[in-house]
Amino acid sequence: MKYESVICFETHVALNTRSKLFCSCPVEYGALPNTHICPVCTGQPGVLPVLNKKAVEYGILTGLALNCSINQKSGFARKNYFYPDLPKGYQITQYESPLCENGYLEISDGNNCTLPVGIKRIHLEEDAGKMVHTLDDADSAEPSYVDYNRSGISLLEIVADHTRNPIQTLDQAHTYLTTLQQILRYIGISDCSIEKGQFRCDVNVSLRPEGSKQFGNRTEIKNMTSFKFILKAVEYEIKRQTQILVSGKQVKQETRWFDEDKKITRLLRTKEDAPDYRYFPEPDLPDILIDPDFISNIKTTVPELPDEKRNRFMDQYHLTQDEAILLTRDKDISDFFEACVPGCKDHKKLTRWIIKDLFTLLNETSQNLKDSSLSPEQFAVLINNISQGTITEKTGRSVLKEIFETGESPDALIKRKNLKSIQDSALLEKLCSQVITDNQEAAEKIRQGNTKPLNYLVGQVMKKTSGKADPGSVRRLIQDKLKAL
Amino acid sequence: MELCDYTATQLSTMLKNGEVSSKEITDSVFQRIDQQEKNINAYISVFREKALLQAKAADKKFSKKKQPSLLNGIPIALKDNLCTREVTTTCGSNILKNYLPPYDATAVKKAYQHGMIGIGKTNMDEFGMGSSTENSIVGPTRNPVNTEYVAGGSSGGSAAAVAAGETVLALGTDTGGSVRQPAAFCGIVGIKPTYGRVSRYGLISYASSLDQIGVLGRTVEDCAMLLQTICGPDRNDSTSADIQDNDFLSSLNNNIKGLKIGLPQEYFNTGLDGKIKSNILKAVQLLEENGADVVDISLPHADYAISAYYLIATAEASSNLARYDGVRYGLRTKNCYDDIKEMYEHTRYQGFSKEVKRRIMLGTYVLSAGHYRAYYLKAQKVRTLIKQDFDRAFKTVDIIISPVTPTLPFKLGEKASDPLEMYLMDLYTVSLNMAGLPGMSVPCGTIDGLPAGFQIIGKPFDEKTVLRTGHVYQKITGK
Numbered sequence: 001m002k003y004e005s006v007i008c009f010e011t012h013v014a015l016n017t018r019s020k021l022f023c024s025c026p027v028e029y030g031a032l033p034n035t036h037i038c039p040v041c042t043g044q045p046g047v048l049p050v051l052n053k054k055a056v057e058y059g060i061l062t063g064l065a066l067n068c069s070i071n072q073k074s075g076f077a078r079k080n081y082f083y084p085d086l087p088k089g090y091q092i093t094q095y096e097s098p099l100c101e102n103g104y105l106e107i108s109d110g111n112n113c114t115l116p117v118g119i120k121r122i123h124l125e126e127d128a129g130k131m132v133h134t135l136d137d138a139d140s141a142e143p144s145y146v147d148y149n150r151s152g153i154s155l156l157e158i159v160a161d162h163t164r165n166p167i168q169t170l171d172q173a174h175t176y177l178t179t180l181q182q183i184l185r186y187i188g189i190s191d192c193s194i195e196k197g198q199f200r201c202d203v204n205v206s207l208r209p210e211g212s213k214q215f216g217n218r219t220e221i222k223n224m225t226s227f228k229f230i231l232k233a234v235e236y237e238i239k240r241q242t243q244i245l246v247s248g249k250q251v252k253q254e255t256r257w258f259d260e261d262k263k264i265t266r267l268l269r270t271k272e273d274a275p276d277y278r279y280f281p282e283p284d285l286p287d288i289l290i291d292p293d294f295i296s297n298i299k300t301t302v303p304e305l306p307d308e309k310r311n312r313f314m315d316q317y318h319l320t321q322d323e324a325i326l327l328t329r330d331k332d333i334s335d336f337f338e339a340c341v342p343g344c345k346d347h348k349k350l351t352r353w354i355i356k357d358l359f360t361l362l363n364e365t366s367q368n369l370k371d372s373s374l375s376p377e378q379f380a381v382l383i384n385n386i387s388q389g390t391i392t393e394k395t396g397r398s399v400l401k402e403i404f405e406t407g408e409s410p411d412a413l414i415k416r417k418n419l420k421s422i423q424d425s426a427l428l429e430k431l432c433s434q435v436i437t438d439n440q441e442a443a444e445k446i447r448q449g450n451t452k453p454l455n456y457l458v459g460q461v462m463k464k465t466s467g468k469a470d471p472g473s474v475r476r477l478i479q480d481k482l483k484a485l
Numbered sequence: 486m487e488l489c490d491y492t493a494t495q496l497s498t499m500l501k502n503g504e505v506s507s508k509e510i511t512d513s514v515f516q517r518i519d520q521q522e523k524n525i526n527a528y529i530s531v532f533r534e535k536a537l538l539q540a541k542a543a544d545k546k547f548s549k550k551k552q553p554s555l556l557n558g559i560p561i562a563l564k565d566n567l568c569t570r571e572v573t574t575t576c577g578s579n580i581l582k583n584y585l586p587p588y589d590a591t592a593v594k595k596a597y598q599h600g601m602i603g604i605g606k607t608n609m610d611e612f613g614m615g616s617s618t619e620n621s622i623v624g625p626t627r628n629p630v631n632t633e634y635v636a637g638g639s640s641g642g643s644a645a646a647v648a649a650g651e652t653v654l655a656l657g658t659d660t661g662g663s664v665r666q667p668a669a670f671c672g673i674v675g676i677k678p679t680y681g682r683v684s685r686y687g688l689i690s691y692a693s694s695l696d697q698i699g700v701l702g703r704t705v706e707d708c709a710m711l712l713q714t715i716c717g718p719d720r721n722d723s724t725s726a727d728i729q730d731n732d733f734l735s736s737l738n739n740n741i742k743g744l745k746i747g748l749p750q751e752y753f754n755t756g757l758d759g760k761i762k763s764n765i766l767k768a769v770q771l772l773e774e775n776g777a778d779v780v781d782i783s784l785p786h787a788d789y790a791i792s793a794y795y796l797i798a799t800a801e802a803s804s805n806l807a808r809y810d811g812v813r814y815g816l817r818t819k820n821c822y823d824d825i826k827e828m829y830e831h832t833r834y835q836g837f838s839k840e841v842k843r844r845i846m847l848g849t850y851v852l853s854a855g856h857y858r859a860y861y862l863k864a865q866k867v868r869t870l871i872k873q874d875f876d877r878a879f880k881t882v883d884i885i886i887s888p889v890t891p892t893l894p895f896k897l898g899e900k901a902s903d904p905l906e907m908y909l910m911d912l913y914t915v916s917l918n919m920a921g922l923p924g925m926s927v928p929c930g931t932i933d934g935l936p937a938g939f940q941i942i943g944k945p946f947d948e949k950t951v952l953r954t955g956h957v958y959q960k961i962t963g964k
Binding site: 039042043044045046047048049050051078080082084087088089090146276278279280283284285286 | 566567568574576581584586587588590685686687688689690692693694720721722723724800801803804806807808809810812813814825826829849852853854857861
C-alpha cells in the first residue's frame with residue numbers, strides 16, 4: 001500500500017511591537033539578561049496584564065494577509081503549567097476564541113500550480129523567559145539561571161488546518177515556510193529571524209493510505225532550529241511512520257523531539273503523559289471586542305503582497321517571471337528597485353544589476369540593503385552611466401563596490417578617478433595594433449580560424465586602458481584589423 | 486475618649502481648624518497599639534517611624550495656603566495582601582514571609598497621595614482564605630469587643646484595628662465577604678464596592694473575578710470619604726471601570742423618602758440566627774418610618790451561591806497561587822533537591838497552610854480535563870443566574886437589605902476544625918461578589934454583648950444610594 005503524508009505546521013512568530021504584550025518593557029534582542037523586565041513580566045504578586053493594542057492590530061493585519069475571518073469578539077485564557085521560565089505559573093494565550101480563524105496561505109510550486117493551504121487559527125499569546133544552563137551536564141550541581149527579557153513578548157501562533165489542502169510533500173513544506181515568512185516580513189509585523197527565535201515551528205506529521213479521507217495518528221515534533229532541520233525532521237518522521245505502517249503496526253499519537261546531532265526524532269511524551277493545562281478564561285482581561293471600523297482601517301494598511309507585486313512587475317516593467325520572483329522575494333529589494341525606477345529608464349539593466357551584481361555584493365558582505373549606504377538614487381545614476389556607455393560594465397562593478405561601501409556619488413567618483421570609458425577611436429586603434437604586433441603568434445592563430453586567443457588579445461587592450469575601453473568595441477576592432485592584414 | 490477613637494470625619498475637621506495635628510493623632514494611635522496589640526494581634530507589621538514622617542509632612546501641608554485633601558493626616562491600616570513598596574507584604578503566608586514588593590498598589594498609592602498616614606499591615610487569613618483571621622503565620626486576631634471571640638475574616642486585622650482604635654480607617658479586601666463579615670463581627674462599617682470600582686492593581690490575587698478592595702471605618706461617612714479617595718479607573722487594571730463620578734459625600738445627607746427597599750425572603754430563612762433577624766428587621770422598620778418603602782423580593786438561586794462560589798474561587802486561586810514556586814521571590818526551602826520539581830514540592834508544601842492547599846487542590850480538580858464542564862462551567866452558569874436574580878430584583882427596588890452573617894461572632898478555635906461550617910459564614914455575602922454588586926455592612930446593635938450587622942446591597946456602581954441609606958440609619962440611631 002502507498003501512503004501519503006499530511007504535514008501541519010504550528011508557527012510561533014514574535015511580533016516586532018516596541019513593547020511587550022502585557023507591559024511596557026521594551027522588546028530588544030541580545031540585551032543583557034534581565035534588563036528588560038518589570039513587576040508584570042516577572043509575575044510579581046498583585047500585578048495585572050494590560051493588552052498592547054499594537055499587537056492586536058498586527059494580529060488582525062496578519063489575519064487579513066492570510067485570508068482569515070477576524071473574530072469581533074475574542075478572549076484570553078490561562079494555560080497552567082510549572083516551569084521556571086514561566087513566571088506566573090501560567091501562560092496567557094487564546095484558547096476557545098482566537099483572534100482570527102479559517103484562512104489560507106496560497107503556495108506555488110513554481111509551475112503555475114498553487115495550493116491554498118488551510119489556516120485554522122491565528123492567536124495572540126505571551127512568550128516565556130529563557131533558561132540559561134551553565135553546564136551541558138544536567139546532573140551537575142551547577143545552578144541554572146533564568147533570563148526574563150523574553151518573558152511577555154508578543155507571539156502570534158499560526159496554526160495550519162490539516163483538513164483543508166494540507167501540505168503533503170517536503171517541497172510544499174519548504175515553500176509554505178518561506179512564503180509565510182515572506183508575507184509576514186512584507187506586512188512588517190516581524191523580522192521572522194529564525195536565529196533570533198522570532199520564527200519557531202512545531203510540526204504535526206501523519207500518514208494515511210493514498211486517497212484516504214481519514215487521518216492517521218499524528219505525531220507532533222518539536223525543537224527544530226532551522227528550516228533545514230524542520231525538513232530533516234519531517235523527512236525522518238515520514239520514513240519512521242512508513243516503516244511502522246508497513247510492518248502492520250499502528251503509529252502512536254505522541255510528542256517527539258528532534259535530535260539535531262543524529263537528525264532523528266525521539267519520543268518526548270506519549271499521549272497518556274500529555275499535560276493537562278487546565279485552560280480557563282483569563283479573569284484579569286476583558287474580552288477583545290473589535291469594531292468593524294478598526295478592521296477596515298487595518299485593511300487599508302495591508303500592503304501589496306508578494307504575488308500581486310510579482311505580477312505587477314512583470315506587466316509594468318516587462319520582466320520575466322524569474323526576474324520578478326527574484327526582485328520581489330524581499331520587500332527591501334523590491335522597494336529599492338521601485339525607488340530606482342524614476343531615475344532609470346533601462347529597467348532590464350536595472351533588474352539585471354540588482355539580481356546579479358547587487359545580490360553578489362550583499363552576499364559577500366553579508367549586509368542588509370537597508371543597512372548599507374547605497375541609495376536608490378545613486379544606483380540609478382550608476383546604471384544610467386553604464387547604459388549610456390559613459391563607463392564600462394567592468395568599471396561599473398568596481399564603482400558599485402566602492403559607493404556601496406562609502407556612499408559617494410557615482411558621478412563624483414567617476415570624475416575623481418577618471419573612470420570614463422575611452423571613446424577616442426584613434427587611441428583604441430593604436431592600442432589594438434600594438435597588441436597585435438606584440439602577440440604575433442596569437443594573431444596568426446586567430447587569422448587561421450582559431451578564435452580562442454581573441455579573448456586574450458582583448459584582455460591585453462583592456463589592461464592597457466585599465467578597463468576603461470568597451471570590450472565589445474575592442475574585440476571588433478581587433479577582428480577588423482586582423483581581417484585587413 | 487482618645488484621639489484615636491474619633492471618626493475620620495471629626496478628625497478631618499479638627500485638623501483643618503488647627504485644633505489637632507496629625508502627629509498627635511498618629512501618636513495616639515501608636516499609644517493604643519502599645520496598650521492593646523498584645524491582646525488583639527491586629528497587625529502583622531507596623532511602621533512607626535515612617536508613619537511619623539508622613540504625619541510631619543501632612544502637618545506641613547496644613548500650613549500652606551492650598552487646602553489639603555480631606556483625609557490628609559488621617560491614619561490608615563492596610564491589609565497585608567496590598568502591595569507596599571519595599572515594605573514586607575506577606576498575605577499572612579509563610580511563602581511570602583519576607584516578600585518586599587517593588588511597587589505600591591494603586592489604592593495604597595492614592596491613599597498616600599492624599600496625605601494619609603500608613604500605620605501598618607493588618608493580619609488576615611492566608612491569601613484571604615478564611616472567615617476568622619485564625620489562619621495566619623502570626624496567629625489569630627482577636628475581637629476587640631471580646632477577645633475570646635474571633636474578629637471575622639479574612640480582613641479581621643483591619644476590622645479589629647479600626648474597632649480598637651489602633652487606626653482610624655483601614656483598607657481590606659473582599660472576595661466572598663472578607664470586608665463585610667469582620668466589620669459586622671467587630672461592630673464597625675465595611676463596604677465592598679462594585680467590582681471594577683477600585684483598581685485591583687497591587688492586590689495580591691486570591692480569585693481575580695471576585696476580589697475587590699474595600700474600606701473599613703467607624704461610620705458610613707468615614708467609609709464614603711475613604712472610598713472616594715481610592716476608587717476610579719486605572720490603566721494598570723483592565724477590569725477597572727471607566728467611571729469618573731466618584732463623589733460619595735455630597736449626596737450622603739439626602740433623605741430616603743420613597744426609597745424602595747427589597748427584603749429577599751431566601752436570606753431570612755431558618756439558617757439565620759433569630760436574634761440577628763429581629764435586629765435587622767428593627768433597622769428596616771426604622772428606615773421605613775423615615776420614608777422608605779419596603780417590599781419582599783425573591784432571589785431564587787441564593788441556595789446555590791456558596792457551592793458555585795467555592796468552585797470558581799478555588800479554580801482561580803489554583804492558578805493565581807501557581808507563581809509561588811520558590812524561583813523568583815518568597816520562600817524557597819533549603820532542602821537538597823534532585824530536580825526542579827522537588828524544589829517546587831518542598832517549597833509549596835512548607836509555604837502554604839492546610840486550608841490554602843485544600844483550596845488549591847479543589848481548584849486544580851475543578852479545572853482539570855474531564856471535570857471542567859461539570860464544575861467550572863456549571864458554576865459559571867449558576868453565577869449568571871445569580872446575577873439575573875439581582876437584575877430582576879433591581880427592576881423593582883433601589884436597594885436590598887439582608888443579613889451579613891448567619892450567626893454572631895464565634896469563639897477562637899470553635900470552627901477551625903470544620904471548613905464546611907466556616908464556608909457557610911459567607912452565605913449572605915458571596916452572591917454580591919458573584920454578581921459584582923456593592924454591599925455594605927452596618928452595625929445594628931449588640932446581642933449578648935456581641936455586635937450584629939446588616940447588609941445594604943446596591944445596583945452596580947450605585948454606591949451612593951448604599952452609602953446614603955447607611956448614613957441615614959446611623960443618623961437616626963445617633964451614631
